[in-house]
Amino acid sequence: AQTVTQSQPEMSVQEAETVTLSCTYDTSESDYYLFWYKQPPSRQMILVIRQEAYKQQNATENRFSVNFQKAAKSFSLKISDSQLGDAAMYFCAYRSISNFGNEKLTFGTGTRLTIIP
Amino acid sequence: SAVISQKPSRDICQRGTSLTIQCQVDSQVTMMFWYRQQPGQSLTLIATANQGSEATYESGFVIDKFPISRPNLTFSTLTVSNMSPEDSSIYLCSVEDPRLAREQYFGPGTRLTVT
Numbered sequence: 001a002q003t004v005t006q007s008q009p010e011m012s013v014q015e016a017e018t019v020t021l022s023c024t025y026d027t028s029e030s031d032y033y034l035f036w037y038k039q040p041p042s043r044q045m046i047l048v049i050r051q052e053a054y055k056q057q058n059a060t061e062n063r064f065s066v067n068f069q070k071a072a073k074s075f076s077l078k079i080s081d082s083q084l085g086d087a088a089m090y091f092c093a094y095r096s097i098s099n100f101g102n103e104k105l106t107f108g109t110g111t112r113l114t115i116i117p
Numbered sequence: 118s119a120v121i122s123q124k125p126s127r128d129i130c131q132r133g134t135s136l137t138i139q140c141q142v143d144s145q146v147t148m149m150f151w152y153r154q155q156p157g158q159s160l161t162l163i164a165t166a167n168q169g170s171e172a173t174y175e176s177g178f179v180i181d182k183f184p185i186s187r188p189n190l191t192f193s194t195l196t197v198s199n200m201s202p203e204d205s206s207i208y209l210c211s212v213e214d215p216r217l218a219r220e221q222y223f224g225p226g227t228r229l230t231v232t
Contacts, residue, residue: 033219043207045160045223047118091159095219103148103213104175105221107159 002027002094006108013082014116020067021077021111023092031097034068035105036077040088048090051075053097079113087115119144119212121224129230130200137196138227140210145190148213150221151183155206163208166193200231 003026013019025034036048051059051068059066063083067076079086092108120143130136140149147167152160163183164172172185187193197204211223 035220037223043154043226043228045209045211045226047220047222050220095221097219103165103219104150104162105160105211107161109159 002029002032002096002106004092004094004106004108006092006111008111009109010112010114012114012116013079015082015084017082018078018080019082019113021079021090021092021113023075023077023108025073025075025092025094025108027073027094029096029098033095033097034066034075035093035095036064036066036075037091037093037107038086038088039091039110040085045091049077082115084115084117087113089113118220118222119146119214121210121212121222123210123224123227125227126225127228127230129232132201132231134200135196135198136200136229137194138208138210138229140193140195140224142191142212146212146214147190149187149193150211150213151185151193151195152209152211152223153206154209154226160209163195197229200229202231205229205231 005024032053034051038046049061063080065078089110091110093105122141124139149166151163154160163178164174166172166187184196207226209226211221213221
């Protein structure tokens with residue numbers, strides 16, 4: 001079974017600065033998907049970014065980028081130019097590439113990000 | 118991406134009663150999922166609901182406690198039966214869009230408090 005670990009329960013960053021959230025995972029599969037979700041106080045889960053394991057290039061979405069290290073099973077999220085609206089819980093998630101019963105997301109325990117004005 | 122709504126958004130229920138949560142999607146989807154998020158915790162999958170077949174439950178979750186219906190490709194319900202305070206959680210439904218690299222999109226969640 002796959003596991004996802006987020007070792008930083010809380011992080012804080014000054015507005016306009018850059019912050020990196022860590023995520024490691026354990027799997028025996030060679031192909032899979034990784035995701036970062038954001039959950040603000042409204043509790044809506046919002047997909048931030050995804051990475052396909054077979055792609056070597058790190059995914060980027062505007063101010064959000066990932067550092068995907070497949071051999072190290074590491075998937076960190078970098079937020080540049082932090083904004084007050086980035087304050088939220090951030091969850092790392094894993095999905096097997098196979099279907100037929102393997103479609104579920106396995107989530108890490110989350111990192112609470114605080115933005116300091 | 119799919120737009121998902123849930124009803125109710127929140128409820129306070131007495132122990133021993135049951136609550137049915139509805140999940141509506143604005144497009145037809147094959148895969149629908151129900152997750153539970155206990156206070157201050159991460160999300161745990163309860164079950165996967167496919168149209169036209171029985172839901173598949175994860176370890177630790179049983180159909181008698183969490184019956185699920187999936188009558189068509191845009192709608193599903195989750196019932197929390199014989200509730201106890203330990204069932205106080207946020208319940209979220211999600212759908213997977215196979216056109217978008219297996220991305221899952223979530224509804225706004227239902228906050229359930231059992232007294």
